[in-house]
Amino acid sequence: MGMTSLPEPVERLAAALGRLPGLGPRSAERLALHLVQSDASQVRSLAQCLLDARDTIAPCSVCGALTQSQPCALCADPGRDDTLICVVESALDVLRIHKAGVFHGRFHVLGGRLSPVSGVGPEDLRLDELEGRVRGGAVREVILALATDVEGDATCHYLARRLAGAGIKVSRIAHGLPAGSGLEFADELTLAHAIEGRREICG
Amino acid sequence: MHLARLRLRDFRNYARLDAEFAPGFHVLLGRNAQGKTNLLEAIYLAATLRSFRGAGGHQLIRHGQQGYFIGARAVGQATREIGIYWSAAERRLTLDRQKVRRLADYLGTLRAVVFCAEDLQLVKGTARVRRRFMDLLLAQTQPGYLAWLLRYLQAVRSRNAVLKRMPLDEALLEGFTDELVRAGEPIIAARQRLVPQLAPLAQSACQSISSAGETLELSYQPQVRGELRAALEAQRARERVRRATLVGPHLDELMLLLQGRPAATFASEGQKRTLALALKMAQAEFLTGAHGVPPILLIDDVMGELDQSRRAGLLPLLERAQHARGQVFMTCTEESWPRELGRALLRWEVAEGALKAVPA
Numbered sequence: 001m002g003m004t005s006l007p008e009p010v011e012r013l014a015a016a017l018g019r020l021p022g023l024g025p026r027s028a029e030r031l032a033l034h035l036v037q038s039d040a041s042q043v044r045s046l047a048q049c050l051l052d053a054r055d056t057i058a059p060c061s062v063c064g065a066l067t068q069s070q071p072c073a074l075c076a077d078p079g080r081d082d083t084l085i086c087v088v089e090s091a092l093d094v095l096r097i098h099k100a101g102v103f104h105g106r107f108h109v110l111g112g113r114l115s116p117v118s119g120v121g122p123e124d125l126r127l128d129e130l131e132g133r134v135r136g137g138a139v140r141e142v143i144l145a146l147a148t149d150v151e152g153d154a155t156c157h158y159l160a161r162r163l164a165g166a167g168i169k170v171s172r173i174a175h176g177l178p179a180g181s182g183l184e185f186a187d188e189l190t191l192a193h194a195i196e197g198r199r200e201i202c203g
Numbered sequence: 204m205h206l207a208r209l210r211l212r213d214f215r216n217y218a219r220l221d222a223e224f225a226p227g228f229h230v231l232l233g234r235n236a237q238g239k240t241n242l243l244e245a246i247y248l249a250a251t252l253r254s255f256r257g258a259g260g261h262q263l264i265r266h267g268q269q270g271y272f273i274g275a276r277a278v279g280q281a282t283r284e285i286g287i288y289w290s291a292a293e294r295r296l297t298l299d300r301q302k303v304r305r306l307a308d309y310l311g312t313l314r315a316v317v318f319c320a321e322d323l324q325l326v327k328g329t330a331r332v333r334r335r336f337m338d339l340l341l342a343q344t345q346p347g348y349l350a351w352l353l354r355y356l357q358a359v360r361s362r363n364a365v366l367k368r369m370p371l372d373e374a375l376l377e378g379f380t381d382e383l384v385r386a387g388e389p390i391i392a393a394r395q396r397l398v399p400q401l402a403p404l405a406q407s408a409c410q411s412i413s414s415a416g417e418t419l420e421l422s423y424q425p426q427v428r429g430e431l432r433a434a435l436e437a438q439r440a441r442e443r444v445r446r447a448t449l450v451g452p453h454l455d456e457l458m459l460l461l462q463g464r465p466a467a468t469f470a471s472e473g474q475k476r477t478l479a480l481a482l483k484m485a486q487a488e489f490l491t492g493a494h495g496v497p498p499i500l501l502i503d504d505v506m507g508e509l510d511q512s513r514r515a516g517l518l519p520l521l522e523r524a525q526h527a528r529g530q531v532f533m534t535c536t537e538e539s540w541p542r543e544l545g546r547a548l549l550r551w552e553v554a555e556g557a558l559k560a561v562p563a
Contacts, residue, residue, distance in 0.1 A: 114375065114378065116361050116362075116365045116375070117360055121368065121372065122374075122375060149357075150354055150386075153381075153385075154358075154378040154379045154382045157377065157379075157381040161374050161378070162374055187305065187350065188350060192347065
């Protein structure tokens, strides 16, 4: 072994860490070196945390959010409104909207958005599950809360068409100015959307 | 607007350059392959973040070095410090030492128009070159245009990918068609407004350069006339066979007509050169009109290719730029040095990647 290369187990650990999102080879190496020099009990407990989390967390069989129990707490909560479903891309989006505390209906996680250039088509998203829930009867409105780039918007158009025959209302969340900020921080497209989506106010 | 200071580190053949420039007419003299054009390239890069020679980042790094740096001080209504660092591992763009988050916030800090041998492609090249010409002007003068254009191109890529999937999913195609139409319509509308404003500028530039008094017409030929959505509908069957988006502003043409006939086929070599120059002059005039100040003019040894009368046609533009406290940078060799520009020139000698002021 040359002086410049790390011991093989450290290299393997760095390679495994480097496959995690957001970690480059340099940070992965730094983390690996940190771990092998840490207190053994700390590392053991970290490893246990990883295993526990992986073993106990699964997507909710109804909405697709991450949960320890089936169905998840939000789906099981009898106090939430069954007539509204908010459609989001990721499990993290559920938490974001839930935290805001203004939406009291049900959620549905798509697991991404339509992205033909990266090979993500309708069959890769949880669309059949969504249609199944809509056909279930109680739902009156589906609210689309997706990104506002080309793929997010195209996914909205697609969903609106696909759900059109179901006899329910399909809406999408408004996009425009961030609350509490002035016009000076908005880019031109945001302003264009904000003007398009203007609302009458009563004087 | 002018460039008050330029710093280069490991850019092309410059290991290190620190130069200050006053407003006015700068002539960069030197033999070939000394780095005259590299200086213009660095200034253009600071303005547009692109090389006018179509070079990628790697080609701009001095041989054997890791990355290049360009520092520029742009003096317009305010004084701004530009910093560009590029290496294989890192790209950094700063304005007044703050990281630039959105390109739209940066573009316009320094505005430049380049005159170079490649301009001939505006006349001889494919429609793509002329679409780029329109897009560059609109991106620099119309807020939001660049964002719509990027969105439109993304929609075309996505829609083409949908058309290549087997079997074809009609609903999916519709979803991306909606986005294509939404972004495509403002692009067509903006080009439709631009060309009638640009045409008289190009015509008068053409008249002043060419002694023959030839007429140049610019005609925007949107590939789609009428509703974009209806045109897409009409092409459905063909699109299914060809598996690509066959209509839309990504296929528009800006037709150049000389004496009423298509310039690409009917103009002589000399006339093509005149037309290319007229288009670039129109570009500079249009930017001046839109912003109230002339852009920096970068002229890469084109004077040598022009005969006496065409040079004379270009002079008023150069003098006006100078008059408005603008700035012109022109490269030439000892042979192509335009003697008729005798007055008030700031002369520099470029030799082996170094710049030296030549006393008047």
